[in-house]
Amino acid sequence: MNKYELLFIIASDATEARREELISKFASYVESHGGKVDGVDKWGMKKLAYPINFKNEGFYVLMNLTMPAKEVDAMAKLMNITDGIIRQMFVRK
Numbered sequence: 001m002n003k004y005e006l007l008f009i010i011a012s013d014a015t016e017a018r019r020e021e022l023i024s025k026f027a028s029y030v031e032s033h034g035g036k037v038d039g040v041d042k043w044g045m046k047k048l049a050y051p052i053n054f055k056n057e058g059f060y061v062l063m064n065l066t067m068p069a070k071e072v073d074a075m076a077k078l079m080n081i082t083d084g085i086i087r088q089m090f091v092r093k
Contacts (some may be wrong), residue, residue: 001034001035001066001067001068001069002066002067002068002069002092002093003038003064003065003066003092003093004064004065004066004067004072004090004091004092004093005062005063005064005065005090005091005093006026006062006063006064006065006088006089006090006091007060007061007062007063007088007089007091008026008060008061008063008079008085008086008087008088008089009048009052009058009059009060009061009085009086009087009088010022010058010059010060010061010084010085010086011053011055011058011059011084011085011086012045012055012056012057012058012059013055014059014084018084019059022082022084022085023040023042023061023063025082026063026075026079027040027063029075029078030063030065030067030071030075033067033068033071033074033075034067034068034071035065035066035067035068035071036065036066036067037063037064037065038064038065038066039063039064040061040062040063040064041061041062041063041064042059042060042061043059043060043061043062044059044060045057045058045059045060046058046059046060052086052087053086055086058086058087072090075090076088076090
């Protein structure tokens with residue numbers, strides 16, 4: 001199992017409850033697929049460097065996790081089709 005940093009941006013028009021729902025959804029996904037969430041750091045609302053899907057702000061979340069390498073692509077695909085997620089990036093530590 002490898003250690004990863006996952007940085008993802010939630011759309012600015014998402015409510016607080018929706019943000020918490022998305023964060024817990026991906027944390028439970030990691031744990032249900034044999035991984036472990038080492039920490040979640042909510043950076044808050046920040047201005048984007050350039051507009052993405054006509055949005056200028058987003059809620060940044062950094063998640064440190066340990067999971068099997070084969071599950072990273074599957075989770076990235078799930079995040080790409082999830083409403084409310086603007087961008088995501090996995091970095092292997």
